[in-house]
Amino acid sequence: xxxxxxxxxxxxxxxxxxxxxxxxxxxxxxxxxxxxxxxxxxxxxxxxxxxxxxxxxxxxxxxxxxxxxxxxxxxxxxxxxxxxxxxxxxxxxxxxxxxxxxxxxxxxxxxxxxxxxxxxxxxxxxxxxxxxxxxxxxxxxxxxxxxxxxxxxxxxxxxxxxxxxxxxxxxxxxxxxxxxxxxxxxxxxxxxxxxxxxxxxxxxxxxxxxxxxxxxxxxxxxxxxxxxxxxxxxxxxxxxxxxxxxxxxxxxxxxxxxxxxxxxxxxxxxxxxxxxxxxxx
Numbered sequence: 567x568x569x570x571x572x573x574x575x576x577x578x579x580x581x582x583x584x585x586x587x588x589x590x591x592x593x594x595x596x597x598x599x600x601x602x603x604x605x606x607x608x609x610x611x612x613x614x615x616x617x618x619x620x621x622x623x624x625x626x627x628x629x630x631x632x633x634x635x636x637x638x639x640x641x642x643x644x645x646x647x648x649x650x651x652x653x654x655x656x657x658x659x660x661x662x663x664x665x666x667x668x669x670x671x672x673x674x675x676x677x678x679x680x681x682x683x684x685x686x687x688x689x690x691x692x693x694x695x696x697x698x699x700x701x702x703x704x705x706x707x708x709x710x711x712x713x714x715x716x717x718x719x720x721x722x723x724x725x726x727x728x729x730x731x732x733x734x735x736x737x738x739x740x741x742x743x744x745x746x747x748x749x750x751x752x753x754x755x756x757x758x759x760x761x762x763x764x765x766x767x768x769x770x771x772x773x774x775x776x777x778x779x780x781x782x783x784x785x786x787x788x789x790x791x792x793x794x795x796x797x798x799x800x801x802x803x804x805x806x807x808x809x810x811x812x813x814x815x816x817x818x819x820x821x822x823x824x825x826x827x828x829x830x831x832x833x834x835x836x837x838x839x840x841x842x843x844x845x846x847x
Contacts, residue, residue, distance in 0.1 A: 592698050592713040593730055643756055646724035650759025653731065654742070660838070660845040661742045663758050665782060666766035667775070668748030671792040671825060673700045675766065676743055678825040680707040683835060686842065687740035691730050693722040693747045700745065710734060721752040724759055739846055741838060750779040761845060762787040769793050769800055773807035780814040788819045790834065795824040 654661045664672050673692075680688055690711040692701040701713035712734040714726050727744060736742045744760060746753045754763075765786035767775055770793060776783040783789065789811045791804055808820045821837070823830035 592701070592715060593726070593733070595714065595716045595719055595726060640755065643724045646728055647757040647759040650724055650728055650731070654759060654761070654845075657736065658739045658846040659736045659742050660740070660842045661744060661758070661760040663744045663746055663753070663760040663763045664766065665746045665750070665753045665763055665786070666748060666768075667750055667771060670748070670766040670768040670771070672745050672748070672766055673703055675790070675792055675823065675825045676745060677703055677707055678828075678831065679743075679834065679838075680704065680709045682831060683741075683838065686838065687737045689734055689736045689740060689742050691722075691727060691734065691742065691744045693726075693745055695719070695747060716747055720747055720749050721756055722746050722758060723756045727758045739842070741842055750775070750782045754779075754782040754785045761841065764788045764790060766790050766792050767807060767811075769796050769802040769804065771802075773803050774810060776807070776810040776814050783811050783818065784815045786815065786818060788821070788837070790830075791820065791822045793824060793826075794822045794829055795827040 650661075653659070664676065666672050676690065680690075688709050690701070690704045690709055692698075692704065692711055692713045693716060694700060694713070695716050695718070697715070698713040701711040704711035712730050714722060714730055716722065716726070722744065744758060750765075763782075763786040765782055765788070767789060769791060772778075776789075789808070791807060794804070797804065804822060811818050811820060819837075821830055821833050823834050825831070
């Protein structure tokens with residue numbers, strides 16, 4: 567949770583957009599805090615940027631104060647997420663929050679999805695700490711993409727998505743893919759206004775990931791096992807991975823997909839089509 571990493575405190579961040587010569591937009595998130603910086607507020611309380619009780623930076627931070635900060639951060643985030651969700655609902659936009667560990671194959675799966683999804687209107691928000699590499703890969707497919715660089719931040723939040731929507735306005739009756747920063751911790755807690763969290767787990771990881779990071783798999787509606795073309799070559803038990811996901815979230819749906827071989831892509835596209843239709847009801 568971001569009371570421990572400190573990246574969720576919006577009072578000490580600002581965002582600005584850069585437009586390159588080709589009209590591509592990259593949004594940068596700047597974090598102004600340091601460990602000793604304090605702001606006094608009108609109601610007499612203050613926020614220390616000490617990273618909270620889970621880090622040795624500030625072992626004296628009380629649990630009650632950490633909970634108060636956490637509730638404050640999530641409360642503000644959820645209010646903005648509700649506005650985002652209202653926008654998506656009114657414009658019949660299916661917004662999907664793609665989450666995973668780094669290197670799970672999110673961007674490759676997304677690129678292959680966009681190449682095959684000729685019947686969909688699509689747009690993409692890319693989240694990374696640095697570089698516009700992933701947004702450039704998506705734009706190469708012909709789909710509009712906006713890059714958010716979070717700097718020290720370890721996840722996207724609703725305010726970042728709201729700001730991105732000012733520049734990347736999705737078409738009505740479209741799919742908006744939001745590729746979150748590679749992280750199985752903080753993105754589980756932050757609602758962006760999406761219809762679904764879709765968690766990716768590659769077969770090059772451990773099948774016990776759902777048990778190690780239960781909050782993420784509990785928050786997701788769909789788990790995609792990626793890189794399944796590698797199953798003959800890696801010691802990964804796909805059935806056990808799916809069983810572990812259902813242990814923490816009995817309602818989670820699962821599918822197996824390879825962006826390289828194309829295995830499972832039709833099932834994934836069919837799920838998108840069904841969810842897009844539901845979003846327009």
